[in-house]
Amino acid sequence: MKSISYIAHNIQIRKKLILSYLFVVFIPVLSVGLLLSNSLKQITIGHAIQQSVNNAEKIKKRTEELLRIPTDISNQIYFDNKIKSLVSNNYSSVWDVVHAYKDYNDFDAFLKLYKEIAGIRLYTGNDTLLNNWTLFKVDQATRNSEWYTDGLRNRGKIEWFYIPDVTHQNMRYLSLVREIFFDNMTFCGMLIVTVNPEYLLDAVSQEPFETLIVTGDENIIAAKDFSLVGKTLSDIDLTGFGAKTSTDIVDSKYKGKDAKIILKNVTTDNSKNQFRIISIIPTETITAEVRKVNVIAFLIIFVSLLVSIGMIFFFSNVLSKRIGILSRHIRRVALGDFSSTSVVEGKDEIGQLARHFNFMVRNIELLMSEVEEAHLQKNTLVIKQKEIKFKMLANQVNPHFLFNVLETIRMKAHTNGENEIANTVKSLGQLLRHNLEMGQEPVSLADEIVVVRKYLEIQRFRFGDKIDYELPPPEEAYDCIILPMILQPVVENAIIHGLENKLGKGTVTVRLEKWRNHLRLIVSDDGTGIEIDKLQQLMRSLNEPDDESNHHIGLRNVHQRLQLYYGSEFGLAIESELREGTKVTILFPDNGGTSHV
Numbered sequence: 242m243k244s245i246s247y248i249a250h251n252i253q254i255r256k257k258l259i260l261s262y263l264f265v266v267f268i269p270v271l272s273v274g275l276l277l278s279n280s281l282k283q284i285t286i287g288h289a290i291q292q293s294v295n296n297a298e299k300i301k302k303r304t305e306e307l308l309r310i311p312t313d314i315s316n317q318i319y320f321d322n323k324i325k326s327l328v329s330n331n332y333s334s335v336w337d338v339v340h341a342y343k344d345y346n347d348f349d350a351f352l353k354l355y356k357e358i359a360g361i362r363l364y365t366g367n368d369t370l371l372n373n374w375t376l377f378k379v380d381q382a383t384r385n386s387e388w389y390t391d392g393l394r395n396r397g398k399i400e401w402f403y404i405p406d407v408t409h410q411n412m413r414y415l416s417l418v419r420e421i422f423f424d425n426m427t428f429c430g431m432l433i434v435t436v437n438p439e440y441l442l443d444a445v446s447q448e449p450f451e452t453l454i455v456t457g458d459e460n461i462i463a464a465k466d467f468s469l470v471g472k473t474l475s476d477i478d479l480t481g482f483g484a485k486t487s488t489d490i491v492d493s494k495y496k497g498k499d500a501k502i503i504l505k506n507v508t509t510d511n512s513k514n515q516f517r518i519i520s521i522i523p524t525e526t527i528t529a530e531v532r533k534v535n536v537i538a539f540l541i542i543f544v545s546l547l548v549s550i551g552m553i554f555f556f557s558n559v560l561s562k563r564i565g566i567l568s569r570h571i572r573r574v575a576l577g578d579f580s581s582t583s584v585v586e587g588k589d590e591i592g593q594l595a596r597h598f599n600f601m602v603r604n605i606e607l608l609m610s611e612v613e614e615a616h617l618q619k620n621t622l623v624i625k626q627k628e629i630k631f632k633m634l635a636n637q638v639n640p641h642f643l644f645n646v647l648e649t650i651r652m653k654a655h656t657n658g659e660n661e662i663a664n665t666v667k668s669l670g671q672l673l674r675h676n677l678e679m680g681q682e683p684v685s686l687a688d689e690i691v692v693v694r695k696y697l698e699i700q701r702f703r704f705g706d707k708i709d710y711e712l713p714p715p716e717e718a719y720d721c722i723i724l725p726m727i728l729q730p731v732v733e734n735a736i737i738h739g740l741e742n743k744l745g746k747g748t749v750t751v752r753l754e755k756w757r758n759h760l761r762l763i764v765s766d767d768g769t770g771i772e773i774d775k776l777q778q779l780m781r782s783l784n785e786p787d788d789e790s791n792h793h794i795g796l797r798n799v800h801q802r803l804q805l806y807y808g809s810e811f812g813l814a815i816e817s818e819l820r821e822g823t824k825v826t827i828l829f830p831d832n833g834g835t836s837h838v
Contacts, residue, residue: 258557267546274542282531289450289527290490290501293520296448297488297505300518303444304454308509308516310357311417311434312399318432319397319421321347324363325429328376332369339371348375359437360408363421364389365430374408379431392418392431399512403460406435413471414438415462442467451495451521454507457514479519499524563591567598574602665702683832686721686762689728690751696729697749700736708740711750718753721760722832724806730795731764731813731825739768739823755831759811762827771817780815796825803829 318324327345332338348361364379372378383389388402399419405411417434441463445452454463459474474480479495479502489504503520690712697710732749740747752763771779783800800813807830817823 258553258560262549262553266549270542270546274539278531278535278538281534282528285531286501286524286527289522290503293448293450293452293501293503293522294488294490294505296452297503297518297520300444300448300452300454301505301507304441304507304516304518305509307357307436307440307444308401308417308507310355311436312510312512314351314355314358314361314434315399315417315419315432318347318361318363319419323347325421325423328363328365328367328370328429329423330369331367335371338369342371342373342376357437357440358434359414360406360433360435362406362408362433362435363430364433366428377407383431388416388418388433389431392420393428395513396420397422399509399514401456401509401512401514401516403456403458403462409435415441415456438463438470442470448520450523450526453519453521455517455519457516474519479521495521495523560591567591567595571598574598665699682725683722684725686718686723686728686753687715689723689725690715690718693729693732693751696732697736704741707746708736709746709748711748713751713753721753723762723829724802727799727803727827727829728762728764730799731762731827734796735764735766735768735823735825739766739770743768756828758831760829760831762829763824764827765822765824767822770819770821770823771815772819776815776817783813799827803827 323345324347327341330341332341348363351361352358362375362377364377364383366379368378370376370378377383379389386404388400388404391400391402397420399417402416402418403413404416404418406414406416415436415438417432417436419432419434421429421432423429441454445454445463445465448465450465452465453461453469455461455474459480461469461472461474461477464470469477477495479493488506489502491502491504493500493502495502501522501524503518503522505518505520507516507518509516694712697708697712701708701710728751732751735749740749747766747768749764749766752765754761754763779796783797785797796813796815803812811828811830814826814828815823816826
């Protein structure tokens with residue numbers, strides 16, 4: 242593998258592309274084309290055979306349904322006592338015969354009801370009857386016919402013959418032949434039910450290949466080519482095979498050419514005959530279509546390969562040229578010429594690489610300028626930091642002076658018995674000291690709750706019993722760590738915007754909950770609430786930079802500090818209903834855990 246990699250790395254990109262095309266595209270496409278050509282031939286032949294088998298099965302079902310109609314008619318006539326009574330009487334006059342014929346019209350009814358039937362005839366031995374195209378007297382020619390003698394031999398079983406019909410100009414029709422008996426099992430007559438050939442022809446007329454319906458003695462009774470009807474299989478040189486199963490597929494010849502022969506047997510109820518569906522598929526017809534498709538396919542493949550070869554040569558030349566230009570510019574920059582920029586254009590990867598190269602060169606120049614400027618600014622910054630530190634030390638005098646004054650006021654109030662004023666001044670001093678000494682590092686939530694409690698005590702001093710509050714005990718939040726000055730601005734917002742404008746008493750409630758591995762501080766009030774439009778504007782302003790409106794600066798600072806420190810999934814969520822109150826949820830991670838659930 243190392244040798245192959247070494248050789249590949251030393252071949253030009255243009256040659257790599259051409260070799261890759263030959264091994265990855267050209268040879269595989271030709272191979273797949275040959276395989277698909279052969280597979281297509283086999284699939285097409287198989288599809289044609291399967292289609293013919295399915296069509297033969299459909300023809301078989303239609304033929305069975307068609308032949309079942311004359312079978313059912315013969316069953317009805319076989320047990321018809323009216324026809325037996327008609328045949329058994331000896332008539333003394335022509336008038337009696339005509340009157341008897343007039344009273345019996347079942348044969349006509351069958352012909353009107355079933356269009357699949359071309360005719361019904363009954364041959365009897367009653368010499369007193371008259372021939373009327375339905376009832377015939379048995380003459381010597383009839384007795385000598387094959388169908389009549391076989392009918393007598395079958396003793397009531399059905400047999401099918403392809404015989405002339407005297408009622409249709411002696412044209413040959415597929416006919417059911419069955420002997421009819423009197424009740425004492427003596428000969429009554431020989432029944433013939435003729436099948437309408439149009440229905441047989443209709444069953445095969447729409448087939449894509451030549452399809453035949455033949456009798457057991459190989460007479461063709463229906464064919465897609467109408468000129469074959471009435472011939473035998475030997476007449477068309479289609480012999481020498483027999484169907485051993487219900488469906489056979491054999492190789493043979495038809496009209497001197499190779500063909501696939503589909504054979505399917507058709508049986509009928511209560512009959513000794515067997516019919517056969519023969520579908521002839523010329524192999525040349527199938528392969529001709531395959532050859533046509535193959536010629537088109539290989540022509541498309543050949544043209545595609547030629548076009549792709551031309552494109553490979555064209556793009557490989559363009560690619561090599563552009564890479565060469567970019568390489569020369571890179572060498573110039575490597576030698577220290579930062580004024581060199583690539584002129585390679587385009588939006589592809591090489592064009593993007595050229596633009597990134599130019600961008601990198603400009604950035605290097607800027608960085609070099611910034612480094613020089615940074616050295617100059619560093620000394621200036623050190624001097625300014627020293628000045629700021631000095632001023633901060635000087636400014637510490639003022640807070641100490643303020644704390645001393647507040648302590649003096651508290652002692653005077655305590656001496657004069659004004660304990661409430663004294664406690665309030667003490668809380669104010671502690672609150673100011675906490676704010677001045679507060680850093681940026683996270684603190685205990687318990688300490689923040691203590692600060693909020695002092696702030697609320699000062700507010701109660703201002704407003705008296707109008708303001709009430711509920712805070713969680715500090716011991717429930719000892720293990721919770723939070724950024725400083727997160728809770729107090731939210732509580733202050735609830736007092737100023739929620740309770741100051743409310744008529745009557747109001748309550749601020751702070752709860753600590755655990756939620757999905759996070760902690761939630763919920764600050765709620767029962768104040769005036771916020772209108773929907775103002776609430777939506779407030780929610781939008783949480784993510785906006787500071788502006789000059791000074792509206793809800795505290796909430797915005799809390800929300801943005803939480804997101805900057807913990808991530809965008811944390812921060813404030815505000816819910817409010819007008820005249821019902823407001824709920825602000827502070828979401829932050831559970832860093833230390835808490836027993837409060």
